[in-house]
Amino acid sequence: MTATTISPVKTTESALSVRHLWKIFGTKADKIIGSPDADLSRQELQAKTGCVMAVKDVSFDVAPGEVFVVMGLSGSGKSTLVRLLTRLIEPTAGQVIMGGSEITAASESELRELRRHHVAMVFQHFGLLPHRKVIDNIAYGLEVRGEGKTERRQRAQEMVDLVGLEGYEESYPDQLSGGMQQRVGLARALAVDPDVLMFDEPFSALDPLIRRDMQNEVIRLHEEVGKTMVFITHDLSEALKLGDRILIMRDGEIVQIGTPDEVVAVPADDYVRDFVSEVPRSHVLTLRWVVREPRPGEPVDGPVMQAGVIVKDAARAVLEAEQPVRVYDGDRFLGVVDDEDILRVVVAEEDEQPEPEPQP
Amino acid sequence: MGRHRSGPVRLAALAVLAGLALAGCGGGDIESAPTGGGGGEECGEFDIAINPWVGYEASAHVVGYVASSRLGCDVEYKNVKEEVAWQGMGNDEIDVVIENWGHDDLKKKYIEDQGIAQEAGSTGNVGIIGWYVPPWMAEEYPDITDWKNLNKYADMFQTSESGDKGQLLDGDPSFVTNDEALVKNLDLNYEVVYAGSEAALIQAFRQAEANKEPLIGYFYEPQWFMAEVPLVKVDLPPYKPGCDADPEKVACDYPEYDLDKIVATDFAKSGSPAYDLVKNFQWTNDDQNVVAKYIAADGMDPEEAAEKWVEANQDKVDAWLK
Amino acid sequence: MSVLDRPRVEEPVPEVGAPPRLKRGWAVGATIFVWLGGWALLRGTATLELGGAELTGFHQWLNGVRDDFDAARDTSFFFQYVIGGISTAIDTVVTFFQELLSQPAFPRPVPEIGWLGVVALLTWLAYALAAWRSALLVFVSLLLFGSLGYWTDSIDLLIVTAVAVAICVVIGLPTGIWMARSKRATAALTPVLDLMQTMPAFAYLAPLALFFGIGPASAVVTTLIYALPPLVRITAHGIRTVAPTTLEASRSLGTTDVQALRKVQLPMAKRTIIVGVNQCMMAALSMATIAALINGPGLGQPVAQALQSLDIGSAFVSGIAIVIMAIMLDRTTTAASQRAEKEARAGRAGGRRRWVVLGAGGAVALVLVYVSRTYLWAAEFPERPDLGTPLSDGVTQLTDWLVTTLENVTNSLKDLVTYALINPLESLLADTPWWLMGLVILAFAYLLGGWRPTAISAVCLLVILGTGLWNETMKTLTTTLVATLIVILSALVVGVWMGRNHRADTAIRPLLDALQTIPPFVYLVPALALFSTSRFTAIVAAVAYGVPIATKLIADGIRGVSPTSVEAARAAGTTAWQMISKVQLPMARAAVVLASNQGLLYVLSMVVIGGLVGGGGLGYLVVAGFSQAQLFGKGLAAGIAITALGIMLDRIAQYAAARYGRA
Structure with a gap:
């Protein structure tokens, strides 16, 4: 596990808090935890016991309003993880605390209450009801929690407007394109006004162009409604684009948790390094990651920039400046950045990136 | 529940049916009295x-x-x-x-x-039950009507069904029959094969007489077919009361019913x-x-x-x- | 007619450590060698043959149980009130509809509603539930029933089928739902459903008549036993296969189980469930002829009677009426479900015009009902035009001509197959000592399918031993194997032809469809006429029943071979024969295996029916047990043996198919 995390979150204010969560599929799975078998690799464990380790001792916190992305390749356990959070799959061990209540200890009816009011999910394959119209699909969550027809219709109509489905209320799901269907899925989740929204690879079944639209839609919605979001994806660029923080999983274990620039700048191991190697670093890294101590005799009266500015955005200003740019984190002076520092990021990337960076 | 709109159609259909069912209980204009007349008491x-x-x-x-x-x-x-x-x-x-x-x-x-x-x-x-042969056989082989000679002719009655034994053709499985026990207890080199029905038996005898083919089978009177083809009965050991008490040990002819x-x-x-x-x-x-x-x-x-x-x-x- | 229609839930996986091919070849050779050797040396010993009138203790015990029930009939609360109540209820409902629609409502000489009213009503109903196309189909079908000369029998059959299917739905839907939701229920009910479908109806016909009386109630219950399993299975399957994502999405919103069932599973499984109802209806129709043996009302009566009197013309005509009924019910229910779907989609489909037509049609129907209650000509179906008599006479003449013309051919064909195939095989199976034969069967089960089917076979063989009918079972196995062999060979020839030639397919397929719908009783009659009673006749009937399904499967398999592979092979200069033998058949292997499997099961389900035309073995015993009181126990035991044999062959075939069917 990585030590480079700079966690802005404290447990007490978390919207979602996960502690030592395990999921092992197979009979007598609970016996494995705490035994030496738990340290075996996934393959070894399966060969030895027939059990499959899906999620292994995962802990993390999500702050209110944060977009928390869980990323990993298929089979990494990320989809299982998100289902453990609302016990769509029963965890083998561990704790999940959401909005102060412990989900892992909830009774069947408490759990149902929670799902009806506090958390909603968007699915990869939409999971729409083919026999219902769009508007009734959106109202479904309200219907099952027993709201009256007029209220739920009204609320559903608001959601239709929010996600841009006007004019399609009376259609059936199979009459819509994939992107439109996922808007229905999104509206259905939003309709119950949950505290936490979960996305299980919601856009991976969509065309790239539509995927980009939908990602922007999520960003817009997040700005508008400000929900806490847990977002599962296998697409690193999606993770970097949406995530306030990213959790990278492999074989059921956490490899790294960090902000996008942290993940790119200091990959926890070769696995992550390999992952981020093709990322245009200048698009992700901030000045914080290129700043250095002023060299002796170097002028320190250049223009001032904040540490959170992304390299790409700072490049022109730095290159045009006569003096090295001074970088501040708020009021604190961190150091300087000059042309060469910027070019190192941009050029290093050019080796792999065919498209040329704009030159001054 | 999001019911679709075909409900009314269906309801209407059911209502009409139910209405008719009720209407059906009233009398009709078609002559209700049974045909004929006669008997005093109600027959039902x-x-x-x-x-x-x-x-x-x-x-x-x-x-x-x-x-x-x-x-x-x-x-x-x-x-x-x-x-x-x-x-x-x-x-x-x-x-x-x-x-x-x-x-x-x-x-x-x-x-x-x-x-x-x-x-x-x-x-x-x-009622008479017994084993019969078509008339042409009785003419051609006069001694065939005695059961003791049946083994002599067994080869003639061989079919693909009875294998290397002679075939004894029986009727419907529900008919009263002791034939399997008879064959066994009289040491006859025959195999009982079921024709399945009266019609099949008649068909077989008719064909056998017409084509002069050998056939021996279960048959009975009264029987209209006897007028068309007067089959000849084979004599089995005579019936004595009680000789058919145990269906597995029967070795005598059927009684006259x-x-x-x-x-x-x-x-x-x-x-x-x-x-x-x-x-x-x-x-x-x-x-x-x-x-x-x-x-x-x-x-x-x-x-x-x-x-x-x-x-x-x-x-x-x-x-x-x- | 058996376990075939059920969706296979668990795919048997080829077991690890299956013997490699070469070794298996040796093992098969060795088994056959031992078998032949044992047969040559020990032939005729320990064959467990049982004479016709001989009964084992088990048979007598079954007789005793039957007698006890018989004696308790009038005194036991259960029989008098529970069974009696059920049977009275069913009889009352059926009789009510009969007097309304088909049978004279005493003292009226005719039913309450005459034929004209019935035609008008049912046509209107078809329009209301489906569309004008179905209405037209119903209209024409009903007129055909009448002019074929079977008006009353047809409407009777319609009533019995409707009542049986209604009860099936009432029992079957909840049961199916329960099975879909509970693994334990599935485990408990699956063998019961298997038994209901494989146990020949003949074996329980007489006791049913004992409890439910002669007539409608017994007919309905018999039909129920056979028609319920497909509905339950398909319902459970439909609910189980509702897209898990959708169900999960629904759960994530906090649905209760009941909500999930009502709002997600049932609506989404609706189409599958309707298929189940449809299958249930077809199964119910196929029982019509059997139910006729305990005086079940309907079209089965003339068929059964025609079999009795070898009246091939009547058998054909009443068989045609059953086929028409099957087509009518099948198409109309399908159309009705499609309309419901379409209507749900488009809101008020058809709009105002449809309502006007419906209203007007309803009014006309009511007028016609009134007319049919008033005038005799509208009450009794007119005797003219009479399509039935000329058709029946034509068929009879044609068959007579065929029989006389082909007599030599048919007889030599029969003798050839009997002497060359049936007799030697029967001797091999039935004359080998039982213990050796049992071991040989187990060895084949192991070599074909591995350990699991071997274990199942061992249990089944023990059951067969227990019934005391080992020898008869081996005789039945003989005819089953021969018939299956013929089915596979003919299906291969015709199926490959159909698969490669579109025109052949278009020409042959409707014929196969018709063959599948005709009740098996119907082709017993021509088979009898052509081959008289013999095992070969039974085999012919079984083949006629098994060939359509197997042929269609193979044709579809050949058609399904990837066109790219065919094209590539053609590009390489393959001849037609090479194409079949090296490309199409190997690539369609899964379909061929499946076809053999299904062919076997269809053949097996004809064992009892074959017993009616000289099939011998267990089939005859079941028929005799139904007919003669003292043979009841033996007949029931034969039914059990058939079931055991069926399950054994089914499992061996299933596991073998799983092993060899993967192309």
Whole structure:
């Protein structure tokens, strides 16, 4: 596990808090935890016991309003993880605390209450009801929690407007394109006004162009409604684009948790390094990651920039400046950045990136 | 629930049906009185079992025709085999078995033990069961009619079904038969093969006579077919009372059956005029053969065949209705 | 007619450590060698043959049980009130509809509603539930029933089928739902459903008549036993296969189980469930002829009677009427479900015009109902035009001509197959000592399918031993194997032809469809006429029943071979024969295996029916047990043996198919 995390979150204010969560599929799975078998690799464990380790001792916190992305390749356990959070799959061990209540200890009816009011999910394959119209699909969550027809219709109509489905209320799901269907899925989740929204690879079944639209839609919605979001994806660029923080999983274990620039700048191991190697670093890294101590005799009266500015955005200003740019984190002076520092990021990337960076 | 809109259509359909059902209970303009007239008492429903041979059908339909045309009964024919017919007397399903061949086991069970059935006298028909050969064989091989010589001719009766033994053709599996035991106990080199029905037996004998092919099989009288092809009976060791007591050890000929009528006890007690008709019903083997021939050979509808015979034999019918 | 229609839930996986091919070849050779050797040396010993009238203790015990029930009929509360109540209820409903629609409502000489009213009503109903196309189909079908001469029998059959299917739905839907939701229920009910479908109806026909009486109630219950399993299975399957994502999405919103069932599973499984109802209806129709043997009302009666009197014309005509009924019910229910779907989609489909037509049609129907209650000509179906008699006469003449013309051919064909195939095989199976034969069967089960089917076979063989009918079972196995062999060979030839030739397919397929719908009883009659009673006749009937399904499967399999592979092979200069033998058949192997499997099961389901035409073995015993009181126990035991044999062959075939069917 990585030590480079700079966690802005404290447990007490978390919207979602996960502690030592395990999921092992197979009979007598609970016996494995705490035994030496738990340290075996996934393959070894399966060969030895027939059990499959899906999620292994995962802990993390999500702050209110944060977009928390869980990323990993298929089979990494990320989809299982998100289902453990609302016990769509029963965890083998561990704790999940959401909005102060412990989900892992909830009774069947408490759990149902929670799902009806506090958390909603968007699915990869939409999971729409083919026999219902769009508007009734959106109202479904309200219907099952027993709201009256007029209220739920009204609320559903608001959601239709929010996600841009006007004019399609009376259609059936199979009459819509994939992107439109996922808007229905999104509206259905939003309709119950949950505290936490979960996305299980919601856009991976969509065309790239539509995927980009939908990602922007999520960003817009997040700005508008400000929900806490847990977002599962296998697409690193999606993770970097949406995530306030990213959790990278492999074989059921956490490899790294960090902000996008942290993940790119200091990959926890070769696995992550390999992952981020093709990322245009200048698009992700901030000045914080290129700043250095002023060299002796170097002028320190250049223009001032904040540490959170992304390299790409700072490049022109730095290159045009006569003096090295001074970088501040708020009021604190961190150091300087000059042309060469910027070019190192941009050029290093050019080796792999065919498209040329704009030159001054 | 998001019901679709076809509801009203369906409801309307159901409502109309239900309405009709109710309307159906009111009277109609079609003549309600039963055809014919006659009998004083109310007859009501009269259920006759139909067992699977034409002679039986002839008797049943003659009685049934008289009951419905003279007594105004609502006659129902029920196609069942013997055993099931006897069972049915227990729950008012069957009123009469018009031609019963022995069946001492059933008599014990349903008449003596359960008391749901009772005898209603002879039909006047004499039943003979036995092994028969087509006439051309009896002519060509005169000694074939003695069972002791059967093994001598076994080879001639070989078929692909009986393998290296001679074939003995039997009828419907429900017919009274001891043939498998007979073959075994008389040490005959034969194999019983079932033709499956009376019609199949007749077909086989007809063909055998026409083509001069060897055939030996189970057959019985009264039987209209005897008039077409007079089959010759093979003599088995003579019947002595009791020699057929154990079905596994039988080694003697079939008895001569006094064919009788069996009625449900409830029916007998009901006072239905149909019961008196059944009790009085009696006719000869020739009478039955005439009607059976109408049905089987001339292809007449059984009810029409019965009508034809009844029209021609009013005196006999009147005697049953006295 | 058996376990075939059920969706296979668990795919048997080829077991690890299956013997490699070469070794298996040796093992098969060795088994056959031992078998032949044992047969040559020990032939005729320990064959467990049982004489026709001989009964074992088990048979007598079954007889005793039957007698006890018989005796308890009038005294026991259960029989008098529970069974009696059920049977009275069914009888009342059926009789009510009969007097309304088909049978004279005493003292009226005709039913309450005459034929004209019935035609008008049912046509209107078809229009209301489906569309004008179905209405037209119903209209024409009903007129055909009448002019074929089977008006009353047809409407009777319609009533019995409707009542049986209604009860099936009432029982089957909840049961199916329960099975879909509970693994334990599935485990408990699956063998019961298997038994209901494999146990030959003949074996329980007589006791049913004992409890439920002769007539409608027994007919309905018999039909129920056979028609219920497909509905339950398909319902459970439909609910189980509702897209898990959708169900999960629904759960994530906090649905209760009941909500999930009502709002997600049932609506989404609706189409599958309707298929189940449809299958149930077809199964119910196929029982019509059997139910006729205990005087079940309907079209089965003339068929059964025609079999009795070898009246091939009537058998054909009444068989045609059953086929028409099957087509009518099948198409109309399908159309009705499609309309419901479409209507749900488009809101008020058809709009105002449809309502006007419906209203007007309803009014006309009511008028016609009134007319049919008033005038005799509208009450009794007119005798003219009479299509039935000329058709029946034509068929009879044609068959007579065929029989006389082909007599030599048919007889030599029969003798050839009997002497060359049936007799030697029967001797091999039935004359080998039982213990050796049992071991040989187990060895084949192991070599074909591995350990699991071997264990199942061992249990089944023990059951067969217990019934005391080992020898008869081996005889039945003989005819089953021969018939299956013929089915596979003919299906291969015709199926490959159909698969490669579109025109052949278009020409042959409707014929196969018709063959599948005709009740098996119907082709017993021509088979009898052509071959008289013999095991070969039974085999012919079984083949006629098994060939359509197997042929269609193979044709579809050949058609399904990837066109790219065919094209590539053609490009390489393959001849037609090479194409079949090296490309199409190997690539369609899964379909061929499945076809053999299904062919076997269809053949097996004809064992009892074959017993009616000289099939011998267990089939005859079941028929005899139904007919003769003292043979009841033996007949029931034969039914059990057939079931055991069926399950054994089914499992061996299933596991073998799983092993060899993967192309």
